[in-house]
Amino acid sequence: MDTNSWKGHVNGILYGIQFDRTLDDTVVTRVATGVTDGRYPGDRAETLDALTQALRHPGPLNDQIETHHSEESVRVFLSQLSTALAARA
Known part of the structure; x- marks a missing residue:
């Protein structure tokens, strides 16, 4: 998966969490359910691949969809979302 592909998945996820005050387990569960229910582009496996690529990327992930959340x-x-999606196999 090239950068443009995984970046689109990550940006879609970031768009969906931009107004959440904290990125807690409730948000992880909501987004994981959204992915498996088809509310985000791509299926679970494609999203997992995108998350794997994103987490290996040394540059910023929060640079196109600005949120109040830090890069860390x-x-x-x-990472938590990736774990939650993997558990849904």
């Missing part, structure tokens, strides 16, 4: 918070959230 976004990375922790995406």
Whole structure:
């Protein structure tokens, strides 16, 4: 998956969480359910691949969809989301 592909998935997820005050387990569960229910582009496997690529990326992930969440918070959230999606296999 190239950068443009995974970046689109990540931006879609960031768009969906931009107004959440905290990125807690409730938000992880909501987004994971949204992915498995088809409310985000791509299926669960494609999203997992995108998250894997994103988390390996050394640059910023929060640079196109601005949120009030720090880069570190976004990375922790995406890692937790990846774990939650993997558990739904």
